[in-house]
Amino acid sequence: MAMKTNCLECALKSKAALKLNDKEIKKLSFNCALVRFKKGDSLIKQGTFSTNVAYLRSGLAKLHIAGPYHEQIVRIVNAPNYLGLPITFGDKINNYSVTVIDVAEVCFIDIKTFRYLLRTNPDFAYEIMMDICRTELEVYNRCVNRTQKHIRGKIADVMLEMSETIYKSDVFRMPLNQEEIGNLIDSSRESVSRVITEFEKDGIIGVSGKKIEIKNKKSLILISENG
Amino acid sequence: MAMKTNCLECALKSKAALKLNDKEIKKLSFNCALVRFKKGDSLIKQGTFSTNVAYLRSGLAKLHIAGPYHEQIVRIVNAPNYLGLPITFGDKINNYSVTVIDVAEVCFIDIKTFRYLLRTNPDFAYEIMMDICRTELEVYNRCVNRTQKHIRGKIADVMLEMSETIYKSDVFRMPLNQEEIGNLIDSSRESVSRVITEFEKDGIIGVSGKKIEIKNKKSLILISENG
DNA sequence: AAAAAAATGTGATCCATATCACAAATATAA
DNA sequence: TTATATTTGTGATATGGATCACATTTTTTT
Secondary structure (H helix, E strand, O other): OOEEOOHHHOOOOOOOHHHOOHHHHHHHHHOEEEEEEOOOOEEEOOOOEOOEEEEEEEEEEEEEEEOOOOEEEEEEEEOOEEEOHHHHHHOOEOOOEEEEEEEEEEEEEEHHHHHHHHHHOHHHHHHHHHHHHHHHHHHHHHHHHHHHOOHHHHHHHHHHHHHHHHOOOOEEEOOOOHHHHHHHHOOOHHHHHHHHHHHHHOOOEEEEOOEEEEOOHHHHHHHHHHO | OOEEOOHHHOOOOOOOHHHOOHHHHHHHHHOEEEEEEOOOOEEEOOOOEOOEEEEEEEEEEEEEEEOOOOEEEEEEEEOOEEEOHHHHHHOOEOOOEEEEEEEEEEEEEEHHHHHHHHHHOHHHHHHHHHHHHHHHHHHHHHHHHHHHOOHHHHHHHHHHHHHHHHOOOOEEEOOOOHHHHHHHHOOOHHHHHHHHHHHHHOOOEEEEOOEEEEOOHHHHHHHHHHO
């Protein structure tokens, strides 16, 4: 499953890795394994020990936490992006799970190597820090929206995020089922179904199976803003 | 208002600052101003530019965001702690506000000096990174609780946090009014009032004005866990 | 100490969503 | 291709908490 990597020639390097010199990249290459995953595979499991830094080279994953009553998807992570950086530093035990939702390639980097690079290359460290901070700010806003918006606005947000941020296209294959969408926006599967049906009837989106087409982006934005 | 600081002799240094050598501490001292604030004073204002790193040396502050419908308190920050580190790196514009809720001393550190220290002292940088990551993990869990728990459980959590984490005592002066508690746990002022009254009637807490006494911690923990 | 402002308590009513309970439709495995 | 499992659609009903509307208490200002 795991393959030797050639980080030097990798075209999907992180912004941070671009700051490494050839010698450092080689060190990284030696201590890094590339693994392919399919939908449903678990990359990080809440409650287990973290031993590697994971870098999502391609594909899509969900970061989720077992809440007191049900599962909650905290955010969708699209490539290229580090996964679970905060656990690498904040805690030895994984505070959340990460699961693949669309075929993915993941580089597992030895944690000692990663720390060595952080210590020796301040530019690399700075980029990693920027990355963590940007994510944190995003989580703040996501949390505020999740708790304050009504279902219709939240579904509109999900559709817009998939279209604009994740797939960068008006037509896409929704990688989450309705129960997962519910876990992402904190509502029940049934309510998600009702709103999606409503959006379709109103001609705002087109649905055929998992395929979604954004037909009226302006309406979606309006609904996102005004509930 | 602002005073020259003497970081070298400061007894309330951050874990990160403890990693600095004397020369670095002196540099910090030269580029740092200590300011005292009282309840209600604004330390960081959402939407403005961030120019300094703020370190809460003593006191208490709330980190809050203007949501689509109402204000939301994201977390309560107690000293000693950095304020708004993620904005320092993640964005030039403040994504949230920080306001004092109990007399506070804040050190404003010149951002260039801070960055210089990050570049030159990897141990310092590592501690700062740890700090950011721990906060991020905390925010994840807080967000899950806020959206999934019922009011009674959330009020129990607030009481326990104040008693155990913030004031480390069974008796304390609640620094938030009921509207603010509502903003912290996403509920209305009225509901907060009702639950607090209920807890008092049940003999779980004692209330006289702002003074709160935890009378039955076991009950609170039970309510926190089971709603 | 009096007046004004802010914070709190409490009933009555309303509403967005959850929950329950199935039917129908898709997807997956045998 | 049939059988089985998973996902989705939709009505009926229940409910936690929001909202509204005041009364009361506490705090702050003058």
